[in-house]
Amino acid sequence: MELKEMKSKFIRQAVTSPVTKQAHALAQTPPQTTLTAFFCLCQEDDFARSLLYIEIPTYYTWSKQKQWVRRKQGRIIPGHDIKASNAISRAYIVHPNNSFYLRLLLHTVRGPTSFEDLRTFQGVLCSTYHEVCASHGLLKDDEHWQKTLQETSVSRVASQIRQLFAIMLTACEIEATIFAVGEIQTRYVQRLSSSNPTAK
Known part of the structure; x- marks a missing residue:
């Protein structure tokens, strides 16, 4: 079999394989996530448009149909046909990219x-x-990096905090003064060096 014919056969098999078809289908219609469902909710719900993403679980629940739906129980919000709960929402920590x-x-x-x-x-x-x-003026100084370290220091082990800190220093545009040695020692030295995940 000539090389050209083998190449054509390989391409035909790759294009028609079940894995390729499944990947193509996912690319055309990606699965709904809590974030993309939040966008859809904000397109249709006036009250949702007044909320931050992290505030949504207080007033809505995530259904089996992968949609945010208004809560049926909880305290009534005056002036709105909606109820609130004490649900705690969480935005996952991500690397600084x-x-x-x-x-x-x-x-x-x-x-x-x-x-x-x-x-x-x-x-x-x-x-x-x-x-x-x-x-938006959110990057006028490096305070957001301080908040990142502060949040990470109470929810991650020391090795993860050190890794994040190294990434921030090497890959991000950070003013050196915000990470003065004395300040780092005062705020984070115990968490950076501890192997105990519950250490404060």
């Missing part, structure tokens, strides 16, 4: 209807989440 800036926006922007909407500031679509964070 584009996902970090996405997370920062989700803690700041109320009622976004899509990823594009989240990247839009005063009618201008920004190319990256970092850019739109800067437009």
